[in-house]
Amino acid sequence: MDRPLPQNRFLRGIYLMVQRYLRHNVGIQSAALAFYLLFTLFPLMIFISALLGLLDLNVVGILEALREILPREILEFIGMYLTYVRENPSPQLLLFGLFFSLYFPMRAANALMRSVRTAYHLGPPRRAFVHQLKGLLYTVLLIVAIAVTLTLMTVGDRLLGYAVENFPLPLFVAGLWSRLRFPVAGTVGFFALFFLYALSQDGRQPWRNLWPGTLFSLAAWMALSFCYSVYVDNFAHYSILYGSIGTAIVLLIWLYMSSVVLIMGAEFNGTLISLRKERTA
Template sequence: MLHTNLPKNRFFRGAYLMVRRYLRHGVGIQSAALAFYLLFAVFPMLIFISALLGLLHLDVASVLADLHEILPKVAVDFIGVYLIHVEENSNVRLLLFGLVFSIFFPMRAANTLMRSVRTAYRLGPPRQAALHLLRTLIYTVLLLVTLTLTLVLMSVSNTVLQYAVAHLHLPAFAAWLWSTLRFPLAGAAAGFALLALYALTQDTRQPWKNLLPGVVASLAAWLVLSWIYAAYMENIANYSLLYGSIGTAMALLVWLYMTAVTLIMGAELNGTLISLRRETPEEF
């Protein structure tokens, strides 16, 4: 029996339940935690890459000579200073530090996501801790690959492509192809990762109708938000002038937060639809 204070219309009843779920399940707080974990994962990864380059003992002069053929002198000089710095400051302990925290923070992010999905589906604590840990490890790897791919696709904008065509001899067709396909490719990667998230979190195999609606809705919302945000950052915002170098981290953090909200709310939508099919929303 439905509560009498719920809207009679099925659509408005679902919207009411979604808002109630957002508040009761702390979606805003979980999204903020997820965004911070993902942002924290970036810096140890940069430390790991820098330490690894230093330990490889690259022939800096040879590398710079090759780069002079494709990059402007200013860019080559900057890369040269960076490579010399990491070679002179190579450290195994720094490498291990970067490696450990490059795994730790993405694992925390994956665990936060999976916990939020389990809350949306009302699954409770995992039944098998070892199996849950294995699933978290698998999804951590998938999350890292997906984030790297989507960040590259989102970051290489039309302005960067035009510069590459003009100065780096990038074929115009390749630039057009990248510009045309970057959002569909990002959407396909995110959709696969999202479907894997909802499926791996379950204790038992779920029918498609309990997974796909949230995946489609979350993916559509993420693509729209990413497109709006990318257009805003490229054409309107001048965050670097206002905030300096920290502006890049702020912009990335906002995008990660919006991404986290859409991912979690997709699971909440699935939970709401399950509730409506059972006509027992009072349990939520």
């Protein structure tokens, strides 16, 4: 016999979220998504390193921008890898990164879209070919969003300084843009996740069934990444416990927690839909 739901709407929502986590096997789905994200990371870093060489972006600037939300071990690992690939260019490595930067992100996007469909109580896609095209389209949009975010975080100061010195760009406009570029990058991330939730549907969903979970997921990811970064940098000692694979352990845990948050954003939308149906009934 099922236990009665709490009368308080807030407690009822928390109870439904926990039930959804258990019934929809979010832990298992998050592990699968973290697996694809892990294999996405290395080809994507090869792609980013090629982008860094093409646009003459600053690796140090990227790492400084991410220092507030990512653990130090992950930043050191990413910085070492980007520096190595950038200093050792290879056509074969570039082709490898170009191919798998589409293949593995597409697999990760498809895994996340399946989890989103489960959260919305949707069955298998009605048109599998169209669903695959949506996954490919979203993968391309995701890579573009990453490129735009990197450009906003690193190229901004250089271009602004050059524009102030050589063009009639007011100094206060440059300062305003310098302060607003991170909110703009956050907005890009918001719409990237929003479109993933939208493309996972068979039809058109109202905005109120999409944006709350997107905002919840983005805010929870930033808070969780910041807290985990503080924990790893000040309390955890993975390098002592696990030796040379300590960085890999930190990376895997972070990817798994990020996967849980991304999936639970869709579950949050599903919970709100259920609560609205109860109120209407």
